[in-house]
Amino acid sequence: MWQPDPASLRLFIAVCEEGSIARASEREGMATAAVSKRVADMERGLGTQLLIRSSRGVNPTPAGDILLRHAKQLMLGVEQMQSDLSEFSSGVRGLVRVLANISSIVEFVPEEIASFLQTHENIHVVLEERASSEIVRGIAEGSADIGICRDFVAEREVEMMPFRADHFCVVVHRSHPLADRSEISFADTLGYEHVGFAPNVALHALTRRVAHEHRRTIRYRANVTTFDAACRLIHLNLGLAILPAEAIQKYQPLYDICAVKLTDPWATRQFVICVRHADQLSSAASKFLAHLTRPLPAGNSS
Structure with missing residues (x-):
């Protein structure tokens, strides 16, 4: 043989x-x-x-x-x-490979890595952006140590633990007919053109499913891959988008946009940390997992 x-x-x-x-x-x-x-x-x-x-x-x-x-x-x-x-050979004493979705990268993952490295200088953390479904698959197949993704992806032989929460909102141009609303349901956005995301993004599947439940379809003006691209289109009044409110705070000073609270129950979403087997992680990955799951100061739990 x-x-x-x-x-x-x-x-x-x-x-x-x-x-x-x-x-x-x-x-x-x-x-x-x-x-x-x-x-x-x-x-x-x-x-x-x-x-x-x-x-x-x-x-x-x-x-x-x-x-x-x-x-x-x-x-x-x-x-x-x-x-x-x-x-x-360059002095590194541990390597951690992390897969994270775009929302978590915009909202908090870089800060978590930076704070971890302050006390673990000899550990190298490699971050790669993936869609939530791809993150779960990557962890299951062993291509990374730790994944951070949405909770509405199917489990695939991985351990998942609740992490942080964020809240989806409706992002519109300041002159948009919905801009003066204090809150809105997703169904009420379906009469307007949307800026959507790629089909492999978990939010894309979620919003399409919710629209189907209302027996409606989403009219897409554009589909993009980044929050910045979505905000640029909204800034030019080319549609609205469903985006995490926590992420949009970083873009509001840059663009002529505003966020309207989304009232649907699914608008509050959970991030999860996923690993293949927590008890089989390397020492470096275990330390980073402990850092991510440490208790946060009061008022900083989301």
Whole structure:
């Protein structure tokens, strides 16, 4: 049985990506015959054909497709391992990988990381923005240590613990017909054009579901990926948006916009921290989790 090794996997990836053993050989700086023999050895060891060879080049067989997918995952893991370990040569004594959604990043995550690093200088925290559904999947698959996301995503073999809360509001231009309202229901916004977000953003699915419950549809003027982009569109009176009130406080001084309280029960939402197994976290990740879940001073719990 063939035993996979990084060199062979890298060669096989190159052959599939180039669609040619000759071009893969040039890319990897090896003789064509050597690459061809390496692939043939892999096929013999696995007992199955991996490539369909023709005068126009090569294409992976179904078995080759499976090997290619796993090879890419393994090579990414090797590269990540090398990157993670290289941190220790510069004095780092721990690494924590964090996935967080855009709301939490705008509202509080950078401040939490900064305050943590004040007392843990030798721990390196790497932050990556993801949609809430992608965060849960990433934690379940082990691509990060800690996730911070919304509570309205399906659990997927991860531990979730309540974190902070925030409150959605309706953000409009100051001249918008709804700007003078002190509060409003989501249903009352459906007569106006919305600025929405990408389909993989949890808020997008939530608002579409609520609109469906009212037997209505949302009319989108635009779909964006950041709060700043949404606020710029609202500033130009190109629609309204449902956004976290806590995040909008940072944008109100910059744009001609205002926030109207949303009265629906779902407007108050919970952030959750998710981990794969809390008792199996590294020492560095455990320390960051303890920092996140520490008791906050009175009046700063949201």
